[in-house]
Amino acid sequence: MSKSVPFLILNPADDVMIALRDLSQGDCINGVTLLDAIPSGHKIAIKPIAKGQPIRRYGQVIGFATQDVAMGRHVHVHNLAIGEFEKDYRFSQDYAPTDRVDTPDTFMGIVRPDGQVATRNYIGILTSVNCSATVARAVADQFRREIRPEALEPYPNVDGVVALTHGTGCAIDSTGEGLKILQRTIAGYVRHPNFAGLLIIGLGCETNQISALMKAQALEEGRNLHTFNIQDAGGTPKSIAKGVEIVQGMLEEANRIERRPVPVSHLKIGLQCGGSDGYSGITANPVLGAAMDILVRNGGTAILSETPEIYGAEHLLTCRAATPAIGRKLVDIIDWWKDLCARNNASLDNNPSSGNKAGGLTTVLEKSLGGVAKGGTTGMMEVYQYAEPVEAQGLVFMNTPGYDPMSATGQVAGGANMICFTTGRGSAYGCAPAPSLKLSTNTALWVRQQDDIDMNCGSVVDEGANIGQLGREFYDMMIRCASGERSKSEQYGYGQNEFVPWQLSVVT
Template identity: 75%
Template sequence: MLKKAQFLLLNPQDDVVVALEQLISGAQLVDGVQVSGLIPAGHKAAIRPIAQGQPIRRYGQIIGFAKKAISAGQHVHTHNLAVGEFEKDYRFSEDYVPTAMAQAGDTFQGIVREDGQVATRNYIGILTSVNCSATVARAIADHFRRDLRPDVLEPFPHVDGVVALTHGAGCAVDAQGEGLAVLQRTLAGYARHPNFSSLLIIGLGCETNQIATLMKSQNLAEGGRLRTFNIQDSGGTPKSIAKGIQLIEDMLPAANQVSRVAVPVSHLKVGLQCGGSDSYSGITANPVLGAAVDLLVRNGGTAILSETPEIYGAEHLLTSRAVTPRIGRKLVDVIDWWKELCERNNAALDNNPSAGNKAGGLTTVFEKSLGGIAKGGTTGLMEVYQYAEPVEQTGLVFMNTPGYDPISATGQVAGGANLICFTTGRGSAYGCAPSPSLKLATNTILWNRQQDDMDINCGSVIDEGVDIAQLGREFYQMMLDCASGQRSKSEIHGYGQNEFVPWQLSVIT
């Protein structure tokens, strides 16, 4: 990576450079090329003439095609660059290299459950079978809020809190359909999640998503750790709230009887997210997270890369690293499923990036995807999962989810993620109970403006020339510290309950 004072050339094959500050006409680029016009910070400038229809490269990869002729020095963005079809060489497994595992694996301070699962947090959870029971669930959780009633949980210092995770589905849906099956799989993943010491599921009583059917289809059993009831059977809202409060009070003493012990990093499952991305995401925060993920994997841990519409156009860089051709083809099948879903709904898989992404310098979904997959590091792709499926394979894996962060992370947590790592360039505010969420800022301007929401500044890669591997090691240690109980910024601010959003199958990119 060639660093200049005002711009970056990321790969010798690139047709563009990325501005590190606003560039004005006459500014020098490479080989005597001068800026023509105004190039905002984070945006791209052409460093050679590009003919109409010609592919344009960044990261040494195609990010789109010129909609019209572009002169050297001109701004390259949505007005003259667009996506287009091109042949991808998937090279299934040709670049796969077995991961060299650390000889003495790292540890973190985790909570070991009776079934052997390891938690990073210790919550009591309230799930709803249907939207109609959301108000009761929230009222019960509010009774135990430390910010409103600190005395209620004061005798239980080892309980991180009582959280209600509600949603807008569960009825007016085909009882045998795929949509309800995905919702039930998601709820079951949360019901089994080790970060819940115990759990209460509340229904209305007449909904399609009957609790009894949910329990049977997902092999869940009611007992001391898992309790259920319906509002209609409990005498209505006030009586249901009182009943729920009593059940939670009964759960608290056992939930408080936990301690943290040193456990191998192999018990850490990390969901990888990016939201509010900008042009620096693929230069700073995503590569830093990727470096940390490499350390995680080499110590036996698991990283879950997701957001399928945001790897579109870059999937060939993952298929070539797949452990077997079968795993690589599973990833291509997921991309093809999305193409068919979009076609059936008169939608476009390339409708990304968002307005904020474009303002930050990203132009096409291909450009966004090429930067996004850097979160996954460099190790082999070991498995591909459907939404909210239990993640059992260690190493780098992929889960099919939309790009919308709350839905995507909900699927990852349902699959077992006990930590979320979230990169952002525009300033996303996000949490993900019951799993803590760490946020990586891509640029120093964001860090200075929104430091109360960010956990680490990756803008130092550009501003100070900090080595990506070095910062990756620092963030890896931050991951272990957070998994050991150190609270993230989003936890301090109380984020996490409203971000539980199970996927209601549709085109959500």
């Protein structure tokens, strides 16, 4: 591809081509006279399509024509919609073990006493309930470098003190799945290697009692894990003072770390896409997938998630499952989502968002087919529920919503020590305690918002850049970031507002 080519056909079986720049009505492109003006990233019919017929992109069905579509017409929400069709899951038929490199790459990691390896070194303040969020933030503010730079000056090896608060924890079923997920999520952060020390602050009367959380998740207080309730501490000022004292007591030990070479097998990467557009499945997602293939060959783990955003493309994963049972786990999760939507009068096709559609994506099927490219081409080794500890190596899947902060929260709770995030419309996302690297799908976004983006993948369509080579370059960037180089979002202090556990329970 190059700047002189104004279109792209992704598969010989496709019914559409993709505009690589804004095109005008009347233009003749690849022998097709355009009957409409076509925005960059959007689809053009390259043959007549009858009403009710499937429309293909990537050689896969992305929906069905809602009216007759003439060759040269803009194909989008006005004439394309989702529909049901049979998928051939071909469980494990394309699975092949991944060839591992003889000498795995290394990065400069922080080895914890229990053998876990960190990419960052934070002290965290978590909350059991929304009611303790203000106190938690007030404690963290006493150690924020931009507010009180002198507080952490003696501790240069501590990346920061962060308060990760949430909006739930009470008025929910004390024995329900929602509380279990919240407790599992909090426990995942408590155990996360990127935290050198943790403080959990509660109110005292909430449903999510700290004592019950600790028992359910087999957590024990110690030098690096402390808890207390505001009501027991005597109110807000006393609680803030107590929290500051506890954090201060953990800083000296947290500062006594050094980075040393460790195998890349210790990296667990959460894969995200947000603000996707028509280029996502062509540029940034395949580039990220190429980097994940290198990671997996070196023994690392890639966590693909956002279940509603792989709906319609799940058959591309089930055929690569290491066993049929693993593939069926994914299908069972898809069926659970269908049932959830049916019971709540919702539709999985309420995704894509308005921004996705403005960028050229029409249906969730189309979005999903591009989204799975983030996972690369290796076998799917396991399927996890939200915030479950990820123990398998290689490409795995975690059941999460498509909402980026909520999805990434589950991945980090499962052990992800880095997030890689593709965006076409623009994102300023960050994630404490795991650094987040962002890739732009198009050069226009990079030019407009490069202060927030770590790598531009628009050169794939602008200059014909090789996806594999860009994947290698991004993999090298990941290694540098895992070794301590700060991402764009870290430079601007993102991460404390992006802790969003999945809320499933009825609020009463």
